[in-house]
Amino acid sequence: MKFPSVNISACANLANQLSSVQRIMCGYCGRPTLAMGERWVCSHCELAISGTALSIILGDRDRVAALHKVNEYMDANDYQNAQVEYDKIVARYATPELLYNSGLIYLQYSNFQIESIRYDRRGFMEENAKYRESGSALDSRAKLMFNRAYSTCQKIIGSATGANDFAAFTWFMSAVKLGRFRNAGQIREILKGYNSTHMANYAEMVLDAELGKYAETAAHALELLKRDNFSANALYYLSWALFKTGRERDSLHLITALGKQLQSNNIIALTNEIQGAIRV
Numbered sequence: 001m002k003f004p005s006v007n008i009s010a011c012a013n014l015a016n017q018l019s020s021v022q023r024i025m026c027g028y029c030g031r032p033t034l035a036m037g038e039r040w041v042c043s044h045c046e047l048a049i050s051g052t053a054l055s056i057i058l059g060d061r062d063r064v065a066a067l068h069k070v071n072e073y074m075d076a077n078d079y080q081n082a083q084v085e086y087d088k089i090v091a092r093y094a095t096p097e098l099l100y101n102s103g104l105i106y107l108q109y110s111n112f113q114i115e116s117i118r119y120d121r122r123g124f125m126e127e128n129a130k131y132r133e134s135g136s137a138l139d140s141r142a143k144l145m146f147n148r149a150y151s152t153c154q155k156i157i158g159s160a161t162g163a164n165d166f167a168a169f170t171w172f173m174s175a176v177k178l179g180r181f182r183n184a185g186q187i188r189e190i191l192k193g194y195n196s197t198h199m200a201n202y203a204e205m206v207l208d209a210e211l212g213k214y215a216e217t218a219a220h221a222l223e224l225l226k227r228d229n230f231s232a233n234a235l236y237y238l239s240w241a242l243f244k245t246g247r248e249r250d251s252l253h254l255i256t257a258l259g260k261q262l263q264s265n266n267i268i269a270l271t272n273e274i275q276g277a278i279r280v
């Protein structure tokens with residue numbers, strides 16, 4: 001497939017327009033998410049959100065307070081306490097969305113430990129071994145949580161009642177996090193059957209990005225942007241596809257515009273990566 005033509009300034013303009021979109025706390029990760037209509041994908045944890053379901057979740061003061069606490073710990077790089085706090089929420093509700101987010105916290109904790117490895121430590125290399133070991137143990141914990149989210153969703157989808165496109169979407173994202181791309185492809189087909197075009201389109205965009213099909217990733221992102229702003233993440237994936245196909249400056253222009261409206265780990269990491277590539 002040929003890379004679709006992209007009007008960069010029009011897309012950057014779409015990013016600027018996000019300033020008028022309402023920010024609401026995501027009931028799963030607790031980060032501020034851009035409420036795009038009745039259903040959208042969170043800019044941080046990438047789970048699908050229903051506005052109606054979210055307002056019920058946010059009515060639970062204990063849960064909101066706990067999510068605030070989790071993110072305070074996370075911002076201070078205190079992942080251990082963040083996890084302890086988040087585990088309490090998981091123990092109370094045990095929904096696949098919370099299991100999935102618990103996996104995300106373990107994953108960030110693992111990355112943090114691995115980033116702590118320093119090769120200038122000379123006499124203290126055993127310290128590095130400690131970080132490496134702990135990083136890999138945390139990565140296994142993350143996989144365990146994604147697996148639990150995956151099998152819970154599988155049961156929900158297989159049941160006569162309760163199966164819905166939101167559970168299918170969480171199932172899909174769990175498969176992606178586990179690197180089970182073949183399964184993710186099958187779940188994407190199930191998603192299409194639910195008649196929720198946006199979610200299916202989003203799933204295609206994510207899977208194509210994972211499989212390195214950047215022209216397709218860009219095409220899906222543009223499709224999502226054309227209909228309406230289902231999720232600001234479409235702009236992120238578009239930047240990613242541009243960057244991966246050698247258009248660093250266009251990509252930087254777009255991700256910078258997006259970063260002014262939204263601060264997420266993914267956006268910061270991609271911005272740094274593009275800037276690094278341009279400098280080299």
Ligand SMILES: [Zn+2]
Nearest residue numbers: 026029042045
């Ligand atoms: Zn979220």
